[in-house]
Amino acid sequence: MFAGIEFRPCFFHLQKSVIRDDVPYGSKELYDNNEAFRREVNLILALAFTPIEELSMAFTKLREYMEDSTFAEQMQPILDYFENSFTIVKWNVIKLVMSDEPRTSNSIEFFNGQLVRTIAASHPTIWKLIESLRNEFAISEQKCLQDGLVKKRRSEESRIVILMLV
Structure with missing residues (x-):
């Protein structure tokens, strides 16, 4: 749509979408109350961390695993929805x-x-938008100068663990 703009996936919204849209196939209560079922749903989400070239094989193996699962009946529509929707x-x-x-x-x-x-208006003029963007830029620039650089929230240990898992 816009030149030079790259789409970036958001893992949080993937999780939210799977839980909101997939799990309600009659399994929401099961998801909320059963740790084993929740873990199996999370296996689907773990596919997000699989290298793309290995994804087809990983999804096939996950489907085979789910066929033998205690929750096979509940997981089948969730897997189908995930495969067709994302x-x-x-x-x-x-x-x-x-x-x-x-x-x-x-x-x-x-x-x-x-x-x-900051804008505090539902239909601001273009001038109000420009003024607000300038103000926000100035605030962000000041924070960067005070902190030296933008601080990363994720701890180094967490980053290393995730990299070791993938």
Whole structure:
């Protein structure tokens, strides 16, 4: 749509979508109350950390595993929905993990929310938008100068564990 703009998947929204849209296939209560079932749903989410070239094989193995699962009947529609609803590029975060980039869009959403609060109008003029963007830029620039650099929230230990897993 926009030249030079790259789509980035958000693992948080993938999780939210699977739990909101997939699990309600009659299994929401089971998901909320059964650790073993929740773990199996999370196996589907773990595919997001699988290298793209290994994804087809991993999904096939997961399907075979789920066929023998205690929850096979509940997992089949969830797997079908996941396979049909999510294209690889929209949910696979392996490139982000390997390049140590955020797996969520939380910072972008935070900025958007902050900008909405700064504008404080439902239909601002273009001038109000420009003024608000300038103010937010000045605040962000000041924070960067005070902190030296933008601080990463994820701990180094957490980053290393995730890299070892993938």
